[in-house]
Amino acid sequence: MKIIETHELTKEFNGLVAVDKVTFSVERGEIFGFLGPNGAGKTTTIKMLTTLLLPTSGTAYISGFDVVREAAQVRRRIGLVCL
Ligand SMILES: Nc1ncnc2c1ncn2[C@@H]1O[C@H](COP(=O)(O)OP(=O)(O)O)[C@@H](O)[C@H]1O
Numbered sequence: 902m903k904i905i906e907t908h909e910l911t912k913e914f915n916g917l918v919a920v921d922k923v924t925f926s927v928e929r930g931e932i933f934g935f936l937g938p939n940g941a942g943k944t945t946t947i948k949m950l951t952t953l954l955l956p957t958s959g960t961a962y963i964s965g966f967d968v969v970r971e972a973a974q975v976r977r978r979i980g981l982v983c984l
């Protein structure tokens with residue numbers, strides 16, 4: 902079962918493409934490292950996956966729930982610590 906699934910997830914800030922059509926999935930129980938250089942768009946992606954930021958386009962599902970249309974269901978199922 903896919904715990905995280907994105908399709909062409911995109912975020913733009915005033916024309917700056919911070920996350921550019923990112924598509925990936927993570928299976929239940931999988932240990933997944935999300936790596937990249939500064940400015941690659943990691944934090945922006947995590948914010949969209951955790952319902953803190955709306956995507957510009959594309960889709961993302963957490964345990965099958967849409968992070969935009971079913972944000973409350975997503976929030977019930979996740980934990981996030983921001984440092
Ligand atoms: N709120 C914002 N407004 C404008 N630009 C932003 C904002 N947040 C991030 N960015 C820009 O988006 C890009 C990706 O940033 P970020 O997701 O923080 O990357 P990472 O976490 O991989 O270092 C960078 O160019 C950053 O400057």
Ligand SMILES: [Mg+2]
Nearest residue numbers: 940943944945
């Ligand atoms: Mg970051």
